[in-house]
Amino acid sequence: RTVLVAGGTGFIGSHLCKFLQKNGYGIQVISRMPGPLNISWNDLSAKGLPDKIHAVINVAGQNVLDIKQRWTPGFKQNVYNSRINTNKILSNAIMNATKKPKVFITISGVGIYEPDSKKEYNEYSEVKGYDFLSKMCLDWEKAAFLEENPCRHVNIRSGVVLDRDGGMVQQLYLPFFFGLGGPVLPGSQYLPWIHMRDLCRMFLFCIENEKLNGILNGVAPQIISNSDFSEAFAKAMKRPTLIPVPEFMLNILLGRDRANMLTKGQRVYPKRAMDMGFSYKYPNIEDACREIVQKPSE
Ligand code: NDP
Known part of the structure; x- marks a missing residue:
């Protein structure tokens, strides 16, 4: 059984590919770069889905928090297009395929929910765009729409994905290692999160649970x-948390739209994921951090 993973070269994608292979699946990757398992976006548009694809996953997208990139209109367009266009190309390929896959699984972010200090969101909450990134999330999810239900579609709204070799933890590792880490102020903002292993397990759950459709929140049940x-x-690293990161610094460094991803947060609960029977290996942040920090780096 082969799974086609768009963005399979990235932080989430590469962990997901390894995890699916360990669970007995074959992998093909869609990438802008050539590689032994890779097919290109142009090939996909021109020739359609390869034969015998069991599931299609899209975890592609230009890295939003790349601090080397200024938050210019051109970069914003890139961030937007790399998500919306890839979902559209894949949904078209699925609709046009003679032999359909069983499931199309896409990712978006909890940034679709408007930050609020009191409101708790779950998969049934109403969503409406309130800024650039939340409107992008809405369009991202819409772009995966499949006419006439050729197969199941599940979209995972992911929180911050935690693992050693990428994303937020990789950026924080050195400052914390040198005892220079601390919270992003005000500090009280929610931080919806998920351990990489649980996110990969959630993708597998979506592939194997033949009744599953619709939205799942890819977040741990523990609200922090x-x-x-x-x-x-810091506790997992055996270091102090002394030096907080002030909001104005991130506004300058990243631009306000992006800084909001760190300085504001949403209280998000995975109600539907749990109702559907998903259970977590790392429901608790202390265990998750300990596992991430203590495992040997790959
Ligand atoms: P990475 O940046 O590590 O990887 C994304 C992959 O997308 C890259 O390997 C690249 O593949 C592909 N890509 C990048 N730019 C483009 C582009 N312009 N056009 C087409 N493909 C592109 O990201 P992550 O693995 O961290 O995240 C994957 C997705 O999950 C993203 O859409 C992200 O927004 C979303 N997400 C991530 C979270 C996290 O905490 N990491 C949280 C919530 C959502 P190649 O170079 O091979 O083409």
Whole structure:
């Protein structure tokens, strides 16, 4: 059984490919770069889905928090197009395929929910665009729409994905290692999170659970704040949390739209994921951080 993974070269994609292979699946990757398992976006548009694809996954997208990139209109367009266009190309390929896959699984972000200090969101909450990134999330999810239900579609709204070799943890590892880490202020903002292993397990759950359709929140059930995360991470690293990161610095460094991803947060609960029977290996932030910090780097 082969799974086609768009963005399979990235942080999430490469972990997901390895995890699916360990679970007995074959992998093909869609990438802008050539490689032994890779097919290109042009090939996919021109020739359609390869034969005998059991599931199609899209975890592609230009890295939003790349601090080398200024938040210019051109970069924003790139961030937007790399998500919306890839979902559209894949949904078209699925609709046009003679032999359909069983399931199309896409990712988007919890940034679709408007930050609020009190409101708790779950998969049934109403969503409406309130800024550039949340409107992008709405369009991202819409772009995966499949006419006439050729197969199941599940979209995972992911929180911050935690693992050693990428994403937020990789950026924080050195400052925390040198005892220079701390929360992003104000610190009380929620930080929806998930351990990489649980996210990969959730993708597998979507492939194998033949009744599953619609939205799942890809977040751990434990609601934490940014300060809670810093404390758990520093404790796992056996370091103090002394130096908080002020909001104005991130606004300058990243631009306000992007800085909001760190300085504001949503209280998100995975109600539907749990109702559908998904269970977590790392429901608790202290265990998750300990596992991430203590495992040997790959
Ligand atoms: P990475 O940046 O590590 O990888 C993304 C992959 O997308 C790359 O390997 C690249 O593949 C492909 N890509 C990048 N730019 C483009 C582009 N312009 N056009 C087409 N493909 C492109 O990201 P992550 O693995 O961290 O995240 C994957 C997806 O999950 C993203 O869409 C992200 O927004 C979303 N997500 C991630 C979270 C996280 O905490 N990491 C949280 C919530 C959502 P190649 O170079 O091979 O073409």
